Amino acid sequence: MDYGLKGKTAVVTGAGGVICGVMSKELAKQGVKVALLDILEENARKVADEITAAGGEAIALKADVLDPKSLEEACSKVVEAFGGVDFLINGAGGNKRQATTSPEMDFFHLEADAIRWVFDLNVTGAILTTQAFGKELVKKGKGCVINIASMAGYLPLTNTVAYSAAKAAVANFTKWMAVHFNLNYSKEIRVNAIAPGFLLTEQNRYLLTNPDGSSTPRGEKVIAKTPMGRYGKPEELCGALMWLLSDDASFVTGAVIPVDGGFSAYWGV
Numbered sequence: 633m634d635y636g637l638k639g640k641t642a643v644v645t646g647a648g649g650v651i652c653g654v655m656s657k658e659l660a661k662q663g664v665k666v667a668l669l670d671i672l673e674e675n676a677r678k679v680a681d682e683i684t685a686a687g688g689e690a691i692a693l694k695a696d697v698l699d700p701k702s703l704e705e706a707c708s709k710v711v712e713a714f715g716g717v718d719f720l721i722n723g724a725g726g727n728k729r730q731a732t733t734s735p736e737m738d739f740f741h742l743e744a745d746a747i748r749w750v751f752d753l754n755v756t757g758a759i760l761t762t763q764a765f766g767k768e769l770v771k772k773g774k775g776c777v778i779n780i781a782s783m784a785g786y787l788p789l790t791n792t793v794a795y796s797a798a799k800a801a802v803a804n805f806t807k808w809m810a811v812h813f814n815l816n817y818s819k820e821i822r823v824n825a826i827a828p829g830f831l832l833t834e835q836n837r838y839l840l841t842n843p844d845g846s847s848t849p850r851g852e853k854v855i856a857k858t859p860m861g862r863y864g865k866p867e868e869l870c871g872a873l874m875w876l877l878s879d880d881a882s883f884v885t886g887a888v889i890p891v892d893g894g895f896s897a898y899w900g901v
């Protein structure tokens with residue numbers, strides 16, 4: 633499908649990861665020039681190499697979403713390479729075992745540093761990155777920011793105390809930023825979020841599957857509460873992404889779109 637995005641430039645953070653790697657490749661297929669940012673530059677480079685080998689345009693840059701200087705440097709390089717920024721995908725995020733309750737780790741012993749790490753990566757990272765690259769959208773007077781929220785932000789999931797609160801804050805920030813751009817800078821800058829349901833990726837595999845690949849009790853509960861009865865695939869987030877970036881979504885801002893196999897629509901009864 634052609635979403636009319638050809639020739640635009642997208643900055644994707646966490647682009648060396650599972651979801652944002654897939655999103656970057658799909659953007660490139662649509663003719664978007666993609667700047668792949670990740671704290672692990674080699675992972676972003678692998679995806680960028682795949683894109684260029686397939687005939688797309690991509691650059692890989694090392695950037696830490698918690699370091700404004702590193703983001704400013706990356707922004708200068710993107711502008712130098714592609715001439716500006718149309719889209720920002722704030723994909724860097726994740727959880728940490730040490731900020732997650734479990735039979736081995738009760739709530740009262742969770743480490744402060746781990747809790748702060750999860751909040752910072754998911755929330756502060758999205759805010760700092762939007763500061764760095766949002767200026768480029770303001771220069772153009774139009775553009776889109778997409779944040780990656782989570783089901784954990786609608787109602788908290790058990791165990792993931794910091795991650796659930798952080799993703800709720802990501803959804804809140806999405807709305808705040810949408811309003812702020814429109815009221816202060818341009819009526820044509822839109823900010824939305826995608827809230828993925830459960831995908832089986834490296835960050836949650838230890839919670840959903842046992843070392844032998846069988847489902848944990850938590851994994852079984854997730855599938856039972858997903859009316860579609862399965863985990864999603866990262867590719868299944870791309871339709872919502874392309875639509876939100878396209879002119880078909882020209883009146884959509886401040887929205888958090890669930891892509892979850894019905895998880896958020898179902899109480900389980």
Ligand code: NAD
Pocket residue numbers: 645646647648649650651652669670671672675695696697698722723724725726727753757780781782783827828829830831832833834835836
């Ligand atoms: P992932 O771990 O595969 O990718 C995350 C990427 O972010 C990694 O490449 C990592 O190196 C990078 N990163 C970490 N810290 C960084 C920093 N300080 N600066 C720059 N980059 C940094 O995870 P994923 O499953 O692809 O998740 C991507 C996003 O989707 C995250 O925000 C995650 O919370 C969210 N999400 C995932 C799921 C899921 O089921 N996997 C569900 C809902 C939401």
